[in-house]
Amino acid sequence: MIKTKAVFIVMIACFINSKLLAQFIHIKTQHNSLIFQVDSNNKLYQTHYGKYINQTQGLEKMTVVFNEAYPSFGNGSSDEVAVMATHSDGTMVTDLFYVSHEQNKQANLQSTVIHLKDEKKDFYVDLHFNAYTAEDVIEQWTTISHKENKEVVLSQYASSAVGFLATNYYLSHFHGSHSKEMMFAEEHLTNGVKTIETKRGVRTTEYENPSFMLSLNGKAKENEGEVIAGALAWTGNFRFAFQLDDKNRCQIISGINPFASDYKLKAKEKLETPRMVLTYSDEGKNRASINLHRWIKKYNLRAGDQARSIVLNSWEGAYFSFDATRLKAMMDGAAEMGVETFVLDDGWFGNKYPRNNARAGLGDWQVNQKKLPAGIEDLIQYAESKGMRFGIWLEPEMVNLRSELAEKHPEWIIQRKNDRSPLLERNQLLLDLSNPKVQEFVFNVIDELLTSHPRIAYVKWDANRHVQNFGSTYLEQDKQSHLFVEYTKGLEKVLERLVKKYSRTIFQACASGGGRVDLASMRYTHEFWASDNTDPYERLFTQWGTNHIYPPIATAAHVTKSPNHQTGRQTSLKFRFDVAMGGRLGMELRPEDMDEEEVKFAKEAIATYKSIRPIIQFGDLYRLLSPYDQNGYAALNYVSENKKEAILITYSLNHHRRYERCFVKMAGLNPDAVYEVEEINKESNKSVIGFDKQLVSGEILMDRGIWVDLRKPLQSAVFQLTETN
Ligand code: DGJ
DSSP states (O other), X not given: OXXXXXXXXXXXXXXXXXXXXXXXXXXXXXXXXXXXXXXXXXXXXXXXXXXXXXXXXXXXXXGGGOOBSSOBTTSSOOSOOSEEEEXXXXXXXOOEEXXXXXXXXETTEEEEEEEEEESSSSEEEEEEEEEETTTTEEEEEEEEEEOOSSOEEEEEEOSEEEEEEOSOEEEEEEEOOTTSOSEEEEEEOOSEEEEEEOOOSSSTTSSEEEEEEEEESSSOOSSSBEEEEEEEEOSSOEEEEEEEOTTOEEEEEEEEOXXXXXXXXXXXXXXXXXXXXXXXXXXXXHHHHHHHHHHIIIIISXXXXXXXXXXXXXXXXXXXXXXXXXXXXXXHHHHHHTOOEEEEOSOSBOSSSOOSSTTBXXXXXXXXXXXXXXXXXXXXXXXXXXXXXXXXXXXXXXXXXBSHHHHHOGGGBOOOOTTOOOXXXXXXXXBOTTSHHHHHHHHHHHHHHXXXXXXXXXXXXXXXXXXXSOOOSSSOGGGGGGHHHHHHHHHHHHHHHHHHHTTTSEEXXXXXXXXXXXXXXXXXXXXXXXXXXXXXXXXXXXXXXHHHHSOGGGEEEEEEOXXXXXXXXXXXXXXXXXXXXXXXXXXXXXXXXXXXXXXHHHHHHHHXXXXXXXXXXXXXXXXXXXXXXXSSEEEEEEEOTTSSEEEEEEEEOSOOOTTOOEEEOOOSSOTTOEEEEEEESOSSSOOSSSOSEEEEEHHIIIIIOEXXXXXXXXXXEEEEEEEOO
């Protein structure tokens, strides 16, 4: 009641104020402000997004340079728009005006809705904002609806539009391909529109990730300067447009990619766009990453406060060639080294069309009787008898043409129609998740598996192709353009049901490696497989990019065999562990292939990881030396929230001169604290810092730095820091 009254008062005040003086709508967190202004014509402008502003007086004088809060097509501007609609009478002009707004504050969350309406049509846009005080994160999304007498066609429906004014802008984004995901790139924005997008529909993050960092007034630095970081919570096609105009304003419009996705909206239907997650830092990129990591762990990742177990996945150790004896031998070795979860990857299913390679069996989720005559339960029990949990691989959205499922339900397959031949990728096709029957099938596949084997503790959800055969037999003829959007919504519906029912089962998002590294997938999963490329040298680059936005706790990183299966590069077991330890540590090899020395090292490394796991998985990550900087070193440190413990990991990537050292200044420590610094995960007794244990103040470690004697290519050292006073 009190809340309703307060809202009402705000609305009245808004009405009176709008006619008299500049009215601001202030969306705020501890250090960030996003401010909108309603002008005397009831037009809504964004006047500020950046550092927290306490005193807004005079801000209206600055508004002239900014765009409308949610730019629409037809209101006079020729810039990128957030919304474009063909109204029921065929006209295409939309001109939005402020109607009212509501704000609420509860604990860490301030929520705001601003209601806009077209000047002439019964066409409505609500702008929603959730501002998380402590993490300095703002989520923005919109709902679009109308009461026109026929359908309205939306051909642009962005989640967010934010603008900045600075002297120059540098855009950092993360691009790649299979086995080369999340490569960091920074570029100077010049006039025009730079877009980052995908049109692939599924497995959407492999080539370009729906995230970015934008630095104002100079290149982004780790610990200084103004940076805005953003990520879209949508695991489908996305598009971010960065428009730099003649007034040197930069406007970012982000949301679902409207490409081939005109969306028809009936009267009273609502289209809710995905959430765009933004943070602003005036302490450089690293603070922006920490804001996102903290927010993701608390609000966007399943069980972000629970430690992740150490996994041994069967893929690179066995591929499709296994039987129960081989798997049990792998489990023996895994358990001996201290692994906590054994995951059976691809190849365990299909009988009429056995899954002995990637050409057959996808869709037939019955245990292969030849390989595993005693079934999955036998494996689960064996894993548990060894003190481990058991996990399993699935790719439930997909089908091989050589499968019983494809024979039974060809109409469930996404297809080009008109007898056009299907375009295959990895010999497989996509099931049409816009179809509720397919959603039910996919749900049931997993539901039946998890009900008949309630002790399956972990599901790896893979997806190995994108949409190329565009066409749905389920969607009506005039709604084919909904396929990209409805597929993604269908997938989310299934995942939503599953995680509700199986709230304790761990889910991994995998899509040929890092094809589903996004905030939407993360809402339903505990971790993602960052890349099929497990070469530790290459992984350093991928993990470096990935952890700009997404936290290490969710970044599955596995120690595999050397020479590496993807690149042929040889690396020491220590180097492989030191890279994988930077995220959620796991292994992916046949333990029988390891010699005694290696098993001994792995056992100790796993025990070490267990002891430092809380710092890596729950601490803050600071990037110190970038592998991209080409000085041949990389370094990062993790600091516990109370700053009493830290882990420093240093890597040498190249050969260095005789007296050259990895010189690294740590970050995020308590300058007044004295830390005991000790090298851990050592291969030999030789020290790379000239001492075994040493007391050093936080101030010295951060301002003066430490020298690490790493000079050979692919060498690494890990240090544990523990506060002593
Ligand atoms: C692609 C995944 O990224 C791999 O880890 C593995 O699960 C294979 N698919 C199995 O087909």
